Amino acid sequence: MKKIQTYFKYLFASGLASATLSCSNTKYLKEGQMLYTGAEINIKNDSLSKQEEKDLKAALESNLTPKPNSTFLGLRPRLFFYNIAKEPKKEKGFNYWLKNKVGEKPVLLGDVDREFNKDIIQNYSENKGYFNAKATYDTVSKDKRAKVIYNVSPGARYLISDVRFLKDSTIINKEIQTLTDKTFLKKSNPFDLDVIKAERDRIDNGLKEKGFYYFSPDNIIVQADSTISKKHKVELIVKLKDNTPALATEQFSIDKVIVFPNYNIRDVKDGKYNVPMNADSLQKYAHEDIYVIDPEHKFKPKIFDRALYFKKGDLYNRTNHNLTLNRLISLGVFKFVKNQFVVSDSLQHKFDAYYLLTPRQIQSLRLEALGRTNSANYAGSELNLNWTHRNFFRGAEQFKASIYGAFDVQIGGPENANNIFRAGANAQLSIPRLVAPFRFNSSSAFVPRTNIILGYEFQNRTQNYTLNTFNASFGYVWKENARKEHDLKVIDITYVSPANVTPEYQAKADANIYLQRVVDKQLIFGPIYSYTYTNTMLQKPNTIYYKGTLDLAGNLTGLLMGANVDKGKQKNIFGIPFSQFAKIENDFRFYHKFTEKTSLATRAIAGVAYPYGNSDHIPFSRQFFSGGSNSVRAFRARTLGPGSFDPRTLTPGEFFDQSGDIKLELNAEYRANLYKFLNVAVFADAGNVWLVNEDPKRPGAKFSKEFLSEIAVGAGFGLRLDFSILILRLDLAMPLRVPYYEKNERWTFDRIKFGDPSWRKDNLILNIAIGYPF
Structure with a gap:
């Protein structure tokens, strides 16, 4: 009963705070002003499926402007901070930061151009095939708040009845006909202007692969004919525009490939490259038809043979064009890579490929x-x-x-x-x-x-x-x-x-x-292979990173020599026992971006190293460690584990680094930007390391079915100072679960004492590092 009463108290307090905060935002409005709380889209069409109606509604709402003030749990805290902050006298200081960086200016009903939004709704609907779309709007207001309701009657959506690619005898038309089997325009699909634009880009990309260097997507027109007999159907006709330039319809091939590996931007005069265009005066690289202008012989011509994908007589294609530029950049020796095609024979449709390379x-x-x-x-x-x-x-x-x-x-x-x-x-x-x-x-x-x-x-x-x-x-x-x-x-x-x-x-x-x-003495040799996959460079809300590593030491040597430490057959090389083991480690990370300023980063690490043959243990340098600024941050570096081993049993001054053959770790971190270079984070870490074999000197260190109860847990918060050239990170963490405590006493929530100096000294761990932990 007491818990229920407490719950209702919190509920009442939350509701009271919500009402107070909500009311406080409108009291700052001037006479006649109304706070804009957003738009609502009502779709009036019985022929649409629920999913079609949902997709159309979401798309229309995303196109409306302006957006109302941001909310959190139904409240508008950023608007609240804007209202309570004093008007700053200068564009700096605490008041300016609170009002304009933390706070958010109120979005008023007067800021909303309802006629403009109505036009957006009708135009967007028509672009998606709702050719008879109509929209109206109403404004609903109460207690100095207002929202706009848009009523949309999209009508029936027009479907594609047929797609025709007009034919003629030109070379470019013949090449277009070879691309039609992969068209994005399909019969019975809805008319969609975005798909039509994508189709034009697809044809352009295909033609670029066939030598049509000067072609453009704007040279293609897709005509829609809705006058056919079938109701709510549209026929699409794809053809070249009548005013397409002649140069865009010609296929070009490579004549000469000319490389300037010591090019300087200062050689540009009057907007033109001041380079010799007479290839007869150039030195030809004997192995291939490549001309290299390098009087001082700073570079071996062979590196360009490997990097350049265009050779004399090749038909131009965009793939080799981009491939060559990327490979020249990835050589790491050139700061700038520029490319220019100059028509050398307009009758034979040939051009010279110039590569202007500025060295680092x-x-x-x-x-x-x-x-x-x-x-x-x-x-x-x-x-x-x-x-x-x-x-x-x-x-x-x-x-x-x-x-x-x-x-x-x-x-x-x-x-x-x-x-x-x-x-x-x-x-x-x-x-x-x-x-x-x-x-x-x-x-x-x-x-x-x-x-x-x-x-x-x-x-x-x-x-x-x-x-x-x-x-x-x-x-x-x-x-x-x-x-x-x-x-x-x-x-x-x-x-x-x-x-x-x-x-x-x-x-x-x-x-x-x-x-x-x-x-x-340790001798470790063998192959190591790692594979990395990442798409974190993409502008997507969800991205991942994975790295897997396989370390095989002394395996073939141990097999050939018949090594077996358990049977007393340990083998040596130059009088030194060599290590024999297999180790695998997996590092997986997932990143989710909520907004431009907030994100969630998570990581999972799992690894195992197994000694055999010539070894009964993993070399110390190849074992796993836990704790520290990039691991479980609530525990000091290399002090966590293995297993439930208690490091307090070590005598003062004794060797302190703890290691293991098996590692499990999970991390989660919520990141947010507060102001320019200042970022904050709240994080939680869990993990430990274990041994494969028993160690009498470290009881509890071996991996067993009790491993879940030996997982350490820590949490904390941090500041990140992003100065572009480096990120200075300060993380303050404390342990929430300690694996070497008694089994039923490992959670430490009941022992947290922020007011106790000795507790803070033993439990609050400050990590100072460069860069993000993962």
Whole structure:
């Protein structure tokens, strides 16, 4: 009974607040003004189906102007803020922000042009085949509020009785006739002006593939004849306009292909490109009919042979036109890519294809310095020196080299803390083709690449050990299209050599095999393949991102050598046991855009790594981790898990990073823009990591049927400062479910104490990061 009374109290309070807020918006209106609350469409037609009526009504409402003030749960909070804010004296300050950025100016009935909207309704209806559409309107007002009701009588919708493509003996008409089998105009379908426009574009695209470079959709006319005997039927006649330019009806082929790889925009004079048009003076590339103007020989001509899809004698087509431009851009060495076709023989209908390429800065040197802190009481800095050469062997090869140094020092916490110092160097050569014993022809707009990477890192954990890590890889990256990317490292080798292991750490490692594995020599080699699909670049309300990764280490070698650690047959290479495992990870993200300023982002991660053959565990560097600024943010980085293992059992100063062989994680984040660069978010994270095999030193770490009860949950809110060149993110989170508490006490709602300083210190985790978490 008490709960019911409480419910009614909240209900009454909500209703009172709603009524108060609603009334407060109209009291600011001047005499004679009325707040416009929107339009209502009434369809009067018995012949329409419910779905047709619903679609027509929604389309008509979306075309009406203006839109009423935005609402939330039946209220108009933005209008309320506009009304209560004082009139600002300047275009800045709090009042200006509250009134014009948070608030929203009232939309009045006087702002509505009802005759204009009536015309929109009738015109739109006619464009959709309701040729006899009529509309009227009424205005309904009460308590200084008004809405407009539009009554629409669309009449019967006209259907297509027949579609005729007029024939003649011209070349262009013959090509149009070959495109008719895929027409969008179908018998018995409703007349629709948007479909007719799409049909004109379809024919234009088809003709562009057949050499008609100068053709335009405006050269096509679709005539509608409604005078045929059948009632509410219309015949469509598709033909060329009588005034179509002669040039648009001719097929053009490629004569010469001329490339200017050192073109500069300053060479433009009087709106024309100041380039030599006499191809006889140009140097011809012997392998193909390509002329390259490169007196200083900065580029090997062969790169243009691979990128250009037009050759002498080819019939022009739009696909190869766009493909060539995209491939030139994806080489990464040209800042601007321009294309021009110049008629060279009007009688034979030939033109020369000119490619005007402006190079990017070939070499660049960049120094980066940054400071950072994290929730594990570490503060540090990092310095990076990066050198890039974008044309290393004159074939658009990109060479990147960097050296870096970093340190992380624990501020607070136990004495003799394990500070971390890192230094290293790496180099990458990216070749714009597949270097392979086989020939690979790609019709993608993106140039495939061969990547060769070498790297070394020195890491010193004071009071513990030093690690020397060497890495090398060779592989390929290629894209099927803008959405699908493949990354195959044919071989990826990592060698970890420990040094200077302190007696204190070794004593701990002797009692804990998990700590010993960190300082064991490690040799990991094998292929790694990842596949990425994304359509987040599209302007759609719903978009997705997926990345799947497969890591196979030592599999073939272990099979050939008969490795089996369980039977005492562990094999070595150069005296070092090599790792053998299979690892798969899936990262799926879904984004939903509510409005231009609000969206929902979600992510699901599932991964498993399984050791076998020559290994009974996954190398530490290839395991999964949880917690931190891009994971479950209510827990410090790499402290969550595995399973229900309780990290509080560790002695002060003991190795703190926790890892697992299995990972599950779910994230959800509601994002909204408040003001220009200021964005806010409310988020919830859930997840954990587990081990495949039992670890006596970490009870509860193994994956079992109880895994759902070991999921950690956290929530919080954040600020994002979007400065275009970077996004500074501050997320404040707290745990809602802690997996290492007693099983029936893991939810922590009853222990939240914002007023308790010690609780805030232990439970409020501040994450500072660059960019979005996902």
